[in-house]
Amino acid sequence: QVQLVESGGGLVQAGGSLRLSCAASGRTLSSYTMAWFRQAPGKEREFVAAVTRSGPRTYYTDSVKGRFTISRDNVKNTVYLRMNTLKPEDTAVYYCAANLYYRGTYDSDYDYWGQGTQVTVSS
Numbered sequence: 001q002v003q004l005v006e007s008g009g010g011l012v013q014a015g016g017s018l019r020l021s022c023a024a025s026g027r028t029l030s031s032y033t034m035a036w037f038r039q040a041p042g043k044e045r046e047f048v049a050a051v052t053r054s055g056p057r058t059y060y061t062d063s064v065k066g067r068f069t070i071s072r073d074n075v076k077n078t079v080y081l082r083m084n085t086l087k088p089e090d091t092a093v094y095y096c097a098a099n100l101y102y103r104g105t106y107d108s109d110y111d112y113w114g115q116g117t118q119v120t121v122s123s
Contacts, residue, residue, distance in 0.1 A: 034080045
């Protein structure tokens with residue numbers, strides 16, 4: 001199994017930037033496809049981005065394309081989400097997730113989850 005711990009969330013003004021980190025332990029990160037999801041108050045958790053274990057290939061939801069970048073550092077066992085030009089609608093708890101293979105963008109496509117980190121974007 002792999003354990004995931006997110007960090008880097010916080011309060012930022014609209015137009016600002018943040019970088020989220022997800023540190024993995026228990027198994028090497030290079031074995032997994034990694035993803036970020038988010039859940040805003042009163043809404044269902046939604047897919048944000050994913051990076052496969054080989055290639056690697058990246059996938060993004062349309063609302064963050066061109067603003068967010070997912071990357072991985074297999075040496076540091078960490079995956080990142082760089083978020084630029086943040087908008088108030090990006091406010092959510094952001095979760096890191098892992099699975100051995102890329103299967104898609106649903107919650108059920110990922111077996112391992114972190115506890116989440118809060119991102120708040122003020123207008």
